Amino acid sequence: MIFAILMPFIIAMCIPFIARFKSKIHTGYAVFATALSIFIYFLTLLVSGETDIFYHYSWIPSLGLDLTFYTDGLALFFALLISGIGALVAFYSVHYLSKNERLGHFYVYLLLFMGAMLGIVTSDNIYALYSFWELTSVSSFLLISFWFTKKASTDGALKSLLITVLGGFSLLGALVLLQIVTGSTSIRTILSEGSLILSSDWFPLIIVLLLLAACTKSAQFPFHIWLPDAMEAPTPVSAYLHSATMVKAGLFLLLRFTPVFRESESFFIAVSVIGLLTLFWGSYMAVRQTDLKGILAYSTISQLGMIMSMIGYGTEAALFAAMFHILNHATFKGSLFMAVGIIDHETGTRNIRKLGGLWKLMPVTGIISVLASFSMAGVPLPILNGFLSKEEFFTSSWELAHTRTFSTGFADVLMHVVPYAAVAGSIFTFVYSMYFFFGTFTGKRDKDIAEKAHDPNFGMLISPILLVCGVVIISIFPNWFSHHLLHPAANAVYGEALKEHHIHFWHGFTPALVMSLIVVILGTAFYLTRKYWAGLYQVLPGKLSGNAVYRALLTVSEKQTKTVNDRLVNGSLRQYNMVIISVISVVTLAILFGTNAFDLTNIDVSPVTLPGSLPELAVALIMITAAIGTTVSEKKLTAIIILGVVGYGLSILFVLFRAPDLALTQLSIETITVVLFLLCFRHLPEMERDIKEKLSKKVTNIIIAAVCGLMMTLVGLAAYSQRLFPSISDYFVKYSYKLGGGDNIVNVILVDFRGLDTLFEITVLAIAALGIYSLIKLRHKGEDR
Template sequence: MLYVVLIPLLLACLIPFISKMKHNIHTGIPVLLIPSAIFIYFIRFVGTNFEPMRQSYNWIPSLGINFDFYLDGLSLLFALLISGIGALVVLYSIYYLDSQERLGHFYVYLLMFMSAMLGIVLSDNIFVLYTFWELTSISSFLLIGYWHFNEKSRYGALKSLLITVLGGLSMFGGFILLSVMTGTSSIQIMIQNAEVIMNSPYMPLALGFILLGAFTKSAQFPFHIWLPDAMEAPTPVSAYLHSATMVKAGLFLVARFSPIFAGFEWFFIIVSIAGIVTLCWGSYMAVHQTDLKAILAFSTISQLGMIMAMLGFGTKLAIFAAVFHILCHATFKGSLFMVAGIVDHEAGTRDIRNLGGLMTLMPMSAALALFGTFSMAGIPLPFLNGFYSKELFFKSTLKLPEGTHVITTFLVEVIPYLAVFGSIFTFVYSLYFLFGTFGGQKQLDKLPKRPHEAPVGMLIAPLVLVLGVIIIGLFPNAFNGAFIAHAAESVAGTEVIKEITFWHGFGSTAFQMSLVVVAAGILLVSTRRKWSMIYSFVPGRASANHIYDAAIAQLDNGSRHINTFIMTGSLRRYMAIILGTVFLITFGFMLATGGFTIDFSNLADVTITEIAVVLVIIAAAVGTIFTKHNLGAILVAGVVGYGVSLLFVIYRAPDLALTQLVVETISVALFLLCFYHLPKLRNEKPQVRTRWINGTVSIGFGALMTLIGISAHSSDWFSSISDYFLETSHSLGGGDNVVNVILVDMRGLDTLFEITVLGIAALAIYSLIKLKNNRGAK
């Protein structure tokens, strides 16, 4: 499975070369082969006899971090969605995106995202999962901001990145707590040790951190504000990220960790409230939108809230309904996003106020939208999968778990009514989208161009998804037995519903709730203009976006003020702030914790040679303060370095002595080479205040370093590691020069990152030289 996850990333490295051949072949055609092959790979596991699979590959075994992959029913469902809809999105994008677009960039970002999502749903190691989780945030940021010349695209990309990364960091904190509680980084082993986690005092904190990560990624209220702005991305991105994959990553996270936290009553309270509020708010706000993709964005928010609520209920019926609706939602919402893109592509606008009457001009698109919206609305027809999952949702609200908390009792009573309320507005925005676009009178004079039906190639992908809506609706139990039941059982930990049925009789409370939704929905649709003024009161001017914008503005202003105060161009001030801060924090912490320890009982005798060398070093260091000439300051500073080299020789450290000599020689030579460009030393005396600050910071920091050095030598908190290096340098590192073995093998990562820093610095210097030369040429 490692290769399945990494193949999209590997192909992404080849896209820049493939995109150069776009005059001969569209870049999307070879890309299409990757998700198609991955889908075929995973479809092999679909069946009634499916058993979970585990594969492990070493990465950092010393830290317990390996590429551990686990394929069960839940991860199989998501892998099929990621690869299957990914293939359809790539096919759709071939016809949607102009050949003059930066197709190489687009497909690199898309493949990065596909690989990251596969990594999330297949990872059994929490730290590997987190790595892929953040990769989805980065790749989605690039995809949302693909049209970076558009200010709204940049705004939406930044908003999504800030909110989802904030949640990701919170989730990472929860993962660390789980790892500490269980002593493992394997999710499946954590599930087996759920009782240990439940009895830990850190469990509520871990739950809160993980849920924050899930809520931000799946756009739960009030973190939903990034999703509508993300609609500035190209429609293939919206159809892929914001209906079928990325926004469902949070749902996957809650589902995966449900076996651990489901027994905690506050899990039901928090997740159910977040989900049901998101359902109601998203569906209510969708009716108020005028942009087709904005309508679908808020409808996605509401549908995600519905699924999240069912995961919060935690009953077997609710879990099955949640998993089933994940599949249903991916089919009808993906097709609707593509239809919205077709309308925008062919009519030149997504503003529903300027649309209408397109049914006769775009009959195929209208038919696809009809099936998609009716399924989303939950119209009681046997060939629409959305009705089945909505009925199961209503049933699950009627069989909520009992609890001891007063909030639980209240939720059990009120959630069914809120479910009906949210579903009524779901019905309204579904018909609003359909008839506002394809019904009514034509307004061709308001359209940038005369609309016509899309090319066949652009219709294939939404047609396949709509066929999925119909086929799942006609044969739900075929899909249930093949993989839906397996996915639900992976979450519930036990056998779930056996059969999905359409008709339960007029006496069924769930069916009666559906009739109320349809009746009230028709009434609200027919009178929408009469009651739409309610949006001027709720939400009115109140908006979570205003809070976000104000927070970002305050952050920018605060950073600007701090930057203006600190960045004055004075190196002396920079050093004073840095060293003074280090001194205050370190000295205060060590003093409060008893870190200072002075013990001279085990020191070697000091010889006259050592004293003489140290006195020379001190004299040279003090001399740099009073030297009034550049050349003199360079030479005196060199005396300090060479004096330290002599100390290394006296203490029998030839490697360090040679290194110090080389560094000092090069430094002095470089200073002399740059001598001409150095500023002349000023002879005027600094102000009294400046001298006091300089003296305080210098003496304080120097005294701190001296005390730390003495305390480190005097303390015996840990056993010395030098013996380990001496004993293992040959066997582990293959060398007898212990210092070299430490640098290359024992601390190889340190050396690697030091080389990386130097490499980046070299590239930056080279870029600056090239930039200067280019400007000179102009």
């Protein structure tokens, strides 16, 4: 299993070399083979019934950081979606992206995202999950801004990064609190401590932070504004990230922790309200769009809201329906995005006002679109899987009041409002689905488009055809998918044994069927009369929008940042030192006072005596004199040399105290420091003491110097007086020869016990060598010219 998770990262490192041969073979085939291999691996686990597979690697046991991956029903469900849709998207991109594009960059970003998503769904350690979570934000930013020469692409990427990273920080806070409450970093252990979490004082804050993370990632209202702008990415990115995978990460997060929170009344209220509000607002705003990808973006928002609301219900039927619709949404929305990519690729536009009548010109693309869009609308046809999961949604909404009981009146009222809200949001879902299909494939054709529009080569059609075949196959054999895929996933979400669900197209005249018929009838009426009520958008939302709030906040933050930057970064070396030294001193003193770290009563002064030898006193006196001389020197070179006396004097003290290793280290450091000072001060003007310097500056300098000196004195006292832990020196004395094989304890400590320091030192030397080599090469090139 671990190889399947690491495989995208391994291949990503090879892509720059593979991309060199893109003139002979498209780089995307390597990514397609990678995703297909991962999909086949997880499919074999599904077929064989091996769902509970664990991989454990003890990384930093003292901090509880263990890399543990496992596949239960939920993880396997999402892993199949990520790898399966990823394989189809990679194959589609081979025919969509020209070989003249920066394919190496594109596929590295795509593989990083795929690996990060696989890491999210299979991680057991909460901090590993968080790391993968943030990697999806970074990699999606790179994918959205792939065409970075377009301002809309970079703006959309920035918006998505700012919003999703905000959610990432919230997730980190929630995970830290969960560790504090349960004392574990294992997700499986946390899920087993549900009662402890629910009774904790931190529970309300955990809920808020977790929901903020999920809502930003899954584009829930009011954080949905990043998703439409992210559509500036290449269509394969939109089909993969923003319909099947990334936007599902927030849903996965809630599903993973649902066994703990589903009994909470606050969880039900918050998640259900957010989901239903997003369902309505996304579907309502989709009808307003004129860009095909814009329509699909808002349709994705509405569909995610519907799934979110079902997670909030927390019932068996609702959680099963949520899993079912996640699967169906991946099939019909992925194929729709690919169809839009085909239309844009062949006609040169996505503006629905310029399109129309494409059915005769692009019949295959039209068949893909009609099946996918009608499935998204929930049209009651036996070959559309979207209708089946929409029926499950309506059923769970109607039965909610009969399956849950709450103590507050608001929750009770909400349960009875849910079915009506579900119908209202679904009506506009039907409208935008009809608007998308009929506005594109029927009606009048633009003359310019009519001359060049046609179905693309078969290679570009394969992926959307397979996805649409998935729409039909799932609708014909829903119970096979229910038994092997959906039921194990819903079991993992519910946290208890889940009864087997049997899916049928015809259930009789049930409330769910009535709700579906109401949606079809009213949706048809709203679509046919759209031109009469479209003016409503001038009132709602009118001039108010989430984008306006985002732009206002961004403008204010940029202005404030510029103000602070101009005040701090003004070219004054004195001010830089003032800020750095002041902050360090104040923070350190605050911590010392707050923790009473320099309790002088703990100092044992009996063994403290003054140095008894004359050389030691002489060296100390020279160092004090040199330190004072540095402050009154009027020449740069003089100040540097006098300052060096202090460092070299410390080396002599180390020799006198029989620490030759420390003396050699100090000599090396001091020599390097003096050389660097000489290199830097060579480019600065000569020091000219300002006799008329303001008294306020002098007083400020004295105060800062005094506070810094006080801070260092108290730090020394605290280090000497406080013994919070036993001294580690005994350990080094005992084991330096036994474990390190050396008689010199200091050398063993530096090379073996603190080998990481040596590794960093080697790294610094290597970087310095590369820098010197680069400068030499640049100089030679300059001489040649």
